[in-house]
Amino acid sequence: MEYVALVGVVALVVAAIVGLTVPDDEAVGLKNAVCRIVHADKGAYGCASGEDGDGGDGEDGGGDSGEDPVVPPDDPFQPAKCLLSQDQTKDTVVIQILFIKISGSEQLKVQQWSDGTVTVERVTDSSVGVTASVSAGIPGLKDWGGSASLSGTYTKGNGSGGQWLFGSHKSDNPQADLEANLADAKAFAEALKQQDFCRAMIGSPVSPISQVGCSNNAVSQMERTNPERMPDVDITKTTTEASGGVSFGKSFKKGSGEGGKDGEPKDLGSISTDLISGSMTQDVVVLRTNTGPDAGKVTFVYTFSVSGKAGEVGQVSGTRMQQVAVTYDAAMYDEEVKNGQPHRPQKMVITTSQEAGEGPGINVGAGANAGPVTIDVGGGGGEVESRIHTESAELVLDNDADSTLVEDWLRGRGDFPAGDALPSPSDAAEAPGADAGPIERLLHDKGKLSRLDYKANTDWWNASLGIGFGISAGQVTMGFKLFGIDITHEHKEQTITGDPTYATAPQSGGTRPWVEWKNCTQTTPITA
Numbered sequence: 001m002e003y004v005a006l007v008g009v010v011a012l013v014v015a016a017i018v019g020l021t022v023p024d025d026e027a028v029g030l031k032n033a034v035c036r037i038v039h040a041d042k043g044a045y046g047c048a049s050g051e052d053g054d055g056g057d058g059e060d061g062g063g064d065s066g067e068d069p070v071v072p073p074d075d076p077f078q079p080a081k082c083l084l085s086q087d088q089t090k091d092t093v094v095i096q097i098l099f100i101k102i103s104g105s106e107q108l109k110v111q112q113w114s115d116g117t118v119t120v121e122r123v124t125d126s127s128v129g130v131t132a133s134v135s136a137g138i139p140g141l142k143d144w145g146g147s148a149s150l151s152g153t154y155t156k157g158n159g160s161g162g163q164w165l166f167g168s169h170k171s172d173n174p175q176a177d178l179e180a181n182l183a184d185a186k187a188f189a190e191a192l193k194q195q196d197f198c199r200a201m202i203g204s205p206v207s208p209i210s211q212v213g214c215s216n217n218a219v220s221q222m223e224r225t226n227p228e229r230m231p232d233v234d235i236t237k238t239t240t241e242a243s244g245g246v247s248f249g250k251s252f253k254k255g256s257g258e259g260g261k262d263g264e265p266k267d268l269g270s271i272s273t274d275l276i277s278g279s280m281t282q283d284v285v286v287l288r289t290n291t292g293p294d295a296g297k298v299t300f301v302y303t304f305s306v307s308g309k310a311g312e313v314g315q316v317s318g319t320r321m322q323q324v325a326v327t328y329d330a331a332m333y334d335e336e337v338k339n340g341q342p343h344r345p346q347k348m349v350i351t352t353s354q355e356a357g358e359g360p361g362i363n364v365g366a367g368a369n370a371g372p373v374t375i376d377v378g379g380g381g382g383e384v385e386s387r388i389h390t391e392s393a394e395l396v397l398d399n400d401a402d403s404t405l406v407e408d409w410l411r412g413r414g415d416f417p418a419g420d421a422l423p424s425p426s427d428a429a430e431a432p433g434a435d436a437g438p439i440e441r442l443l444h445d446k447g448k449l450s451r452l453d454y455k456a457n458t459d460w461w462n463a464s465l466g467i468g469f470g471i472s473a474g475q476v477t478m479g480f481k482l483f484g485i486d487i488t489h490e491h492k493e494q495t496i497t498g499d500p501t502y503a504t505a506p507q508s509g510g511t512r513p514w515v516e517w518k519n520c521t522q523t524t525p526i527t528a
Helices: 002-019 024-038 174-200 208-225 330-339 400-410 438-446
Strands: 083-098 100-113 118-137 147-166 233-254 266-289 297-310 314-329 347-370 373-396 448-473 476-503 514-516
Touching (some): 100 147, 100 174, 118 174, 118 233, 147 174, 297 330, 314 330, 314 400, 347 448, 400 438
Antiparallel strands (some): 083 476, 100 118, 147 233, 233 266, 266 297, 314 347, 373 448, 448 476, 476 514
16 A cells, blocks of 8 residues: 555656646645655654745845845855856666666766865765556557556665865965866876776786786876875765656557467567656765864765656656755764764754756667566667756854754754754745744854755766566556666766855844855856
8 A cells, every 4th residue: 555655646746846836835745745655664753844945036035125235245144165066977777676676876976166176076876675567558549559657666775985175276266276176186086987997807807917007006196186185075875765657658469360379469569658757765865074174073964855757759857855964073973872862963054956957858668578578678868958946054053052953953852843844045034924933043043045056967878678577457567577677877067057146144124135145156167
């Protein structure tokens, strides 16, 4: 029953996210429905709800009184830096045996920041879960052989990786610093790829001397670019995902006079194409910082996202994301866990984003049948141009009262637990209402609120092979794969656009006007 409910909810999520017109209350209901199915053993605890605010239309929002706000030269509400661009490559391999799905992926990011620094991040993930599908014939296309199918997947996994900061080039010109640091970062990323290639030589006919020489050359290149950070952040990750999709196809049959059995037509095979797909993902990422200004800190990043894609030839996609990142002193946190004591967070960041895009692309498949057994081959590719709107609220918790308030909110304690609607940065810029909770007031009074817009280009391709088995009952078919393998490659380039803004200090009436984010606009991203 949980599986059937999960498939139904995923279908609603697909329609809602692709359309990007889901009302706030319905979106909250969908998220809670998905969360309660995935965490049926935990009830409603931890199923935070809420929307990401409406700021996607690019307007100034709250705080616009018609007069220019007073902004001090060193405004304490202005964030120190922003993300200018991100170049991301991700490769995923999924193997399925019966109802069991095993996947692994590797992701590499190169990020440019407005203060002239560059970060390189690499994360590898692995997960295991269960999957199944149900399909039915289309009554109006019965003679043609048309059918529709819906699948559901539930996986949990973990990952690890590292993050490197390139900031050795420092001057009064952050643009020149960015160019120099980016050159180092790219060289380092190439050295990482070479090191992976060298490791792949182990067990091959290549001589051990060549293997050692290859590895030493890669390490030497890393040390030349940034010798003191190898790496400076350790990453572990846990992921829970539920996904589904709908596809349509055509089957081909051969008449009974041409080889059919017992007067029935012989099933030759089929072709199909994916029309809509969607997923719900919950991530918990733990970052332990070893070196640099944040050395000795541990940050927990909790992310919930829903995404959908539709289209047979042209692709339309949409994603919505909510994220809470909480930072602690690592030594104190470990000691508190050991002694069962309450934690004292030092910083919290709330981030929301929504992405909508479209572009040419297709994902098709073909199959051949041998009785109940089918052999399917699929693949596709495309390019998506998208627009991303991101909002962020950063809170530095520099006293016990604020720290305790945030920790109680996160743990679901007190009168305003995190199970209530997640506050959005845009809402925090408005004057608090009479019913505003302490977290909303804290974000409004002390939070560094910012809004950014990006344009992104995503190139992707996919290839798959599967051997399946189906059992029919009327027009409904329950099917699963005996064995399958699926490979996906994705390259995404994201660059800042529009006018970055942040919310300055509260003005008369309590609103916080949105003004130019000068720490963000002082540098422009470097593109290929």
